[in-house]
Amino acid sequence: MSRVLVAMSGGVDSSVAAARLHAEGHEVIGVWMRLHGVADAYSERSRSCCSLDAADDARRVAGQIGIPFYMLDLEREFDAAVIAPFLAAYAGGETPSPCVDCNTLVKFGVLLGRARLAYDCDAVATGHYARVVDAEPATSRHGDGATTARRSLLRGTDPAKDQSYFLYGLGQEQLRHTLFPLGAMRKDEVRALARDHGLATAHKPESQELCFAPGGDYRAVVRERDASSVGGPIVDADGAVVGAHSGIAGFTVGQRGGLGVALGSPRYVSRIDPATNTIVLGRREDLETRTVAIRDASWVAGEPPADEFRAAAQVRHGAAPVPATIRHEGRHAAGNATWTVTTDVPVWAAAPGQACVLYDSDVVLGGGRIARA
Amino acid sequence: MLRDTVYLDHAATTPLRAEVLDVMLPHLRDGWGNPSSAHARGRAARAALDDAHERIATCLGATAREIVLTSGGTESINLAVKGGAWAGSARGHRLVISAVEHHAVEGSARHLERHGFDVAVVGVDRDGRVDPDAVAAAVTDRTALVSVMAANNEVGTVQPIAAIAERVHRHRGVLFHADAVQAAPWLPLDVEALGVDLLSIAGHKLGGPRGVGALYIRRGTHIVAQQHGGSQERHRRAGTEDVAGAVGLATALELAVREMGTAVPRVAGLRDRLVASVTGPGVTVTGHRTDRLPHIASFVVADAEGGTITTILDLEGLACSTGSACATGSAEVSHVLTAMGYPEAEARGAVRLSVGRATTDADVDRAIALLPPAIERARAAHAASAGPDGTATDAAPRPAALP
Numbered sequence: 001m002s003r004v005l006v007a008m009s010g011g012v013d014s015s016v017a018a019a020r021l022h023a024e025g026h027e028v029i030g031v032w033m034r035l036h037g038v039a040d041a042y043s044e045r046s047r048s049c050c051s052l053d054a055a056d057d058a059r060r061v062a063g064q065i066g067i068p069f070y071m072l073d074l075e076r077e078f079d080a081a082v083i084a085p086f087l088a089a090y091a092g093g094e095t096p097s098p099c100v101d102c103n104t105l106v107k108f109g110v111l112l113g114r115a116r117l118a119y120d121c122d123a124v125a126t127g128h129y130a131r132v133v134d135a136e137p138a139t140s141r142h143g144d145g146a147t148t149a150r151r152s153l154l155r156g157t158d159p160a161k162d163q164s165y166f167l168y169g170l171g172q173e174q175l176r177h178t179l180f181p182l183g184a185m186r187k188d189e190v191r192a193l194a195r196d197h198g199l200a201t202a203h204k205p206e207s208q209e210l211c212f213a214p215g216g217d218y219r220a221v222v223r224e225r226d227a228s229s230v231g232g233p234i235v236d237a238d239g240a241v242v243g244a245h246s247g248i249a250g251f252t253v254g255q256r257g258g259l260g261v262a263l264g265s266p267r268y269v270s271r272i273d274p275a276t277n278t279i280v281l282g283r284r285e286d287l288e289t290r291t292v293a294i295r296d297a298s299w300v301a302g303e304p305p306a307d308e309f310r311a312a313a314q315v316r317h318g319a320a321p322v323p324a325t326i327r328h329e330g331r332h333a334a335g336n337a338t339w340t341v342t343t344d345v346p347v348w349a350a351a352p353g354q355a356c357v358l359y360d361s362d363v364v365l366g367g368g369r370i371a372r373a
Numbered sequence: 374m375l376r377d378t379v380y381l382d383h384a385a386t387t388p389l390r391a392e393v394l395d396v397m398l399p400h401l402r403d404g405w406g407n408p409s410s411a412h413a414r415g416r417a418a419r420a421a422l423d424d425a426h427e428r429i430a431t432c433l434g435a436t437a438r439e440i441v442l443t444s445g446g447t448e449s450i451n452l453a454v455k456g457g458a459w460a461g462s463a464r465g466h467r468l469v470i471s472a473v474e475h476h477a478v479e480g481s482a483r484h485l486e487r488h489g490f491d492v493a494v495v496g497v498d499r500d501g502r503v504d505p506d507a508v509a510a511a512v513t514d515r516t517a518l519v520s521v522m523a524a525n526n527e528v529g530t531v532q533p534i535a536a537i538a539e540r541v542h543r544h545r546g547v548l549f550h551a552d553a554v555q556a557a558p559w560l561p562l563d564v565e566a567l568g569v570d571l572l573s574i575a576g577h578k579l580g581g582p583r584g585v586g587a588l589y590i591r592r593g594t595h596i597v598a599q600q601h602g603g604s605q606e607r608h609r610r611a612g613t614e615d616v617a618g619a620v621g622l623a624t625a626l627e628l629a630v631r632e633m634g635t636a637v638p639r640v641a642g643l644r645d646r647l648v649a650s651v652t653g654p655g656v657t658v659t660g661h662r663t664d665r666l667p668h669i670a671s672f673v674v675a676d677a678e679g680g681t682i683t684t685i686l687d688l689e690g691l692a693c694s695t696g697s698a699c700a701t702g703s704a705e706v707s708h709v710l711t712a713m714g715y716p717e718a719e720a721r722g723a724v725r726l727s728v729g730r731a732t733t734d735a736d737v738d739r740a741i742a743l744l745p746p747a748i749e750r751a752r753a754a755h756a757a758s759a760g761p762d763g764t765a766t767d768a769a770p771r772p773a774a775l776p
């Protein structure tokens with residue numbers, strides 16, 4: 001038994017995570033993080049995990065379980081760690097990965113730090129569908145002689161719910177203090193458990209949208225925070241201007257709808273060029289590639305398996321992992337190691353800024369952000 | 374579990390006194406008649422209600438007909454500020470409030486602002502005191518109502534209500550309301566001595582029940598009802614009355630007045646021990662040094678979040694607060710401390726401990742033992758997640774970087 005801080009969103013998953021840990025005898029503390037101003041309103045419509053309704057749901061569940069519950073204001077931290085990079089990515093013609101940043105820097109960054117330093121907790125738990133297990137063999141990676149087992153990060157066992165893609169940025173120090181109580185459960189089992197416990201969130205619908213973009217309108221977030229976007233051309237693969245956009249922010253490689261152009265065959269965003277403020281379209285096959293460069297690499301084990309190794313590469317949440325060879329390409333001036341992922345078969349619409357996550361079967365090796373070609 | 378906790382948040386609410394519960398129970402069990410009913414059961418309820426009005430009035434130096442019973446402090450304040458403002462609107466649409474008012478006053482004023490009133494906000498000094506002459510300067514012949522709290526709920530500073538009332542009433546017909554919700558059990562509240570036209574109190578701050586409050590309305594003062602229906606409370610507050618609550622409030626208020634002479638020095642002594650224990654480098658006591666409520670120890674801790682300290686203390690079984698209960702979880706800094714001139718980074722370290730009549734020396738001993746390590750832990754967490762300017766760094770730290 002240990003003292004565990006559970007990040008409760010007000011959804012069914014984190015509710016069950018808290019209930020399970022409590023039932024296992026842990027001393028559980030529930031917290032709801034206030035991450036942005038969107039959270040200061042009640043809504044009859046929004047299913048965002050971060051409205052005040054969600055906070056009320058989390059508090060209700062904590063009361064049902066019988067655990068302490070607190071609201072933590074991490075707005076400034078979230079702004080610096082998630083929103084600012086989100087805006088910067090769009091401004092640079094990339095597709096941001098806010099959920100990765102939130103996990104790495106907020107939930108298992110600021111929150112874990114506060115849990116350990118302030119609240120004397122041994123771990124932070126969330127309702128993520130991913131698993132943390134002791135790696136074999138249990139060897140020490142520390143010079144202090146401590147026999148701390150290496151931890152591995154694995155996909156959640158429910159393939160439909162696996163969220164390991166968003167967690168590749170976690171390292172050993174974080175995993176030693178991380179619990180994912182739902183990692184080996186299926187969603188229907190989670191719901192059943194919520195019903196068994198009589199939790200108020202048992203029948204709550206899924207929330208998929210970005211928590212800080214109510215109604216899923218992330219372009220509104222960009223407009224509100226960054227008024228600098230200006231319109232520019234949309235060009236076809238041959239350079240012919242086929243339309244106009246009102247700002248590159250919000251466009252994503254692979255996007256088909258919302259372009260306002262009608263050509264003979266389907267067109268997709270194949271490239272976003274911030275230098276010329278241009279959206280470049282292509283046919284479906286134009287978006288296929290076998291080489292993906294990644295930057296800001298992060299390794300779950302603390303170091304890469306080798307300078308060249310085989311792994312399964314996944315370029316998007318929900319995308320099929322593809323066998324690949326990963327090769328170290330040296331360092332940039334900033335000391336930022338870059339890697340090249342060469343896939344055995346083409347991947348489609350690898351969007352700069354999104355995560356490319358590398359797996360060995362179910363084990364997350366690490367990953368990085370897809371770099372501009 | 375809750376039995377073992379030390380409760381030092383009496384400014385938020387107080388335990389219901391056993392004597393109060395005892396006198397309330399018969400009215401809940403047997404005295405459930407409607408005071409407006411003409412039959413015997415109704416008359417019995419009415420008699421108890423009338424009796425409660427008289428006892429509350431006596432405690433305030435008022436008469437029974439000057440007391441309107443409400444559902445609590447917030448309703449009393451809303452009725453006073455909105456009802457008084459609308460009644461005085463023939464004079465003009467101007468309100469004057471202080472910068473440290475409770476949200477019930479501030480929110481009522483802002484509501485009126487959206488309906489055409491001008492709201493003048495009078496600032497306070499570093500101790501949280503309102504200068505009566507500053508109020509005088511803000512009041513014009515167009516002013517309908519002035520509202521200044523008798524004592525502040527976050528830092529405990531007592532306002533010079535009688536002096537302010539004198540300034541306000543230099544303008545004939547301007548109504549003066551004092552929010553005495555936090556002050557009620559600790560300060561003598563004689564409405565004649567204070568010179569107020571309207572005064573709000575709440576049951577649960579003084580050992581009475583939640584859900585009942587009272588508004589004193591000086592004889593001859595017209596206010597516009599904010600709740601419509603029956604003719605209860607002399608047409609000033611419609612709705613079937615809560616007789617048990619009224620009896621509870623009257624009893625609690627009587628006890629508080631009777632015990633004030635002994636309770637105030639005892640509670641102040643406990644408060645002083647708490648203040649002495651935390652005072653030191655990096656901890657600043659907030660509020661006026663002497664003109665303050667006896668039960669509130671409020672301070673700001675440098676390089677720490679007050680919310681982190683109170684959470685750590687709660688996990689250790691000590692209940693206290695950052696100063697203002699906030700339902701949204703937003704760590705918006707206290708408007709009171711901001712008005713007193715504390716910069717945001719300092720105001721974030723606010724902690725309020727408030728003792729009560731049942732607080733023991735042992736309770737205070739436990740708090741004194743728990744506070745230093747809690748402050749130390751909160752500072753360590755703050756140092757790990759904040760940059761040199763006290764705000765979040767661009768790259769939020771990973772726990773791996775922590776000691």
